[in-house]
Amino acid sequence: MEESLKKLLLFGTFLIILEVTHQTGSTYYIHEYILITHPRMSWTEAQSYCREQYGDLATISDVQVNSRIADMAKDWEEPFWIGLYEDVNSWKWSLMGEHHYTGVVEDYSQWQEDQPDNAGANEYCVSMMKDGFWRDNSCTFVKMPLICFAEVGFDQYVLVTEQKSWFEAQSYCRQHHTDLVSVRSPAENQELRSRLQADQAVQEAWIGLHKDPWKWSDGSSSSFRQWWPDQPNNENNSQLCATMHKGSWDNWTCDTEFSILCQNITEVTPAPPVEPTHIGQAVLRRTTVKMRLQTSSDLKESTIRHEILQQLEAAFHLQGLTNIKLIWRTLRPETQPTKTDSCGEKIKENLN
Ligand SMILES: [Ca+2]
Numbered sequence: 001m002e003e004s005l006k007k008l009l010l011f012g013t014f015l016i017i018l019e020v021t022h023q024t025g026s027t028y029y030i031h032e033y034i035l036i037t038h039p040r041m042s043w044t045e046a047q048s049y050c051r052e053q054y055g056d057l058a059t060i061s062d063v064q065v066n067s068r069i070a071d072m073a074k075d076w077e078e079p080f081w082i083g084l085y086e087d088v089n090s091w092k093w094s095l096m097g098e099h100h101y102t103g104v105v106e107d108y109s110q111w112q113e114d115q116p117d118n119a120g121a122n123e124y125c126v127s128m129m130k131d132g133f134w135r136d137n138s139c140t141f142v143k144m145p146l147i148c149f150a151e152v153g154f155d156q157y158v159l160v161t162e163q164k165s166w167f168e169a170q171s172y173c174r175q176h177h178t179d180l181v182s183v184r185s186p187a188e189n190q191e192l193r194s195r196l197q198a199d200q201a202v203q204e205a206w207i208g209l210h211k212d213p214w215k216w217s218d219g220s221s222s223s224f225r226q227w228w229p230d231q232p233n234n235e236n237n238s239q240l241c242a243t244m245h246k247g248s249w250d251n252w253t254c255d256t257e258f259s260i261l262c263q264n265i266t267e268v269t270p271a272p273p274v275e276p277t278h279i280g281q282a283v284l285r286r287t288t289v290k291m292r293l294q295t296s297s298d299l300k301e302s303t304i305r306h307e308i309l310q311q312l313e314a315a316f317h318l319q320g321l322t323n324i325k326l327i328w329r330t331l332r333p334e335t336q337p338t339k340t341d342s343c344g345e346k347i348k349e350n351l352n
């Protein structure tokens, strides 16, 4: 790496721009990534800075872009913020449909104290315990019974005692009933709690609450991730923002001050080709015209020659040709071929 670029990395504001284009029809997008090494900022400050100065914090949407950015920043030893963050308030019910939630307490919840804690940074699905309180659990590693909701049938709550992961539970309920159960009110929570307490074998069961944890600052839906093997670990339940370092990602407390990676996306729509007009062609073309002038004036006089050009230009203006330039061109005097040139003599010799 050049010395000057190293200095820029250490003391300067930004590093380098990387361009990637995506084409849709004739429109394409130029993606620029800008690494700001100084000053260092919290993730929230970084987001504001990038939105003011460029477009947003960077979204890294595939392995090629990730490698190019890693390569661009290979001499920068510190982690830098990217646009990925964990949206802690993105809980939603598996069962969709507005009519199902009309007239109920908005965002009703019954979390156990200290929950949700996202232990191990992989708890994105929710269960109800025998005492009626909720906690977040791993959607894939933890298996337990489940409660389905049945829109039609004898009983709208169906306790299934088979041990399933949350995703298996969701599939089961959607296949055999309507969906995993939504808990919309204290009365409904109380009813479900009594169902759990009625079954001695059941300690805890999945309900329909879950979340898509990681989101991009620019709203992009890319699911590409490049975490280090032991990340994201959500140390102390406080690491909600993502950095990149040596090509892989880690989650950190968002208040930590790091360098930042911004992006700027420019939409380019090429203008349609313009058909040249007659006037345009005349302007662009240089034309030599031979003219026979009948005059008693001396055409070797420069004032006379200038006056003739002025009169010709005035005539063109009347025809609508305004952007033209006329100049005299000096021609070499024409020479008359002689009858005894070398070519003629050769022909004569051959004939003899
Ligand atoms: Ca938990």
Ligand SMILES: [Ca+2]
Binding pocket: 231, 232, 233, 234, 235, 239, 250, 251, 252
């Ligand atoms: Ca971490």
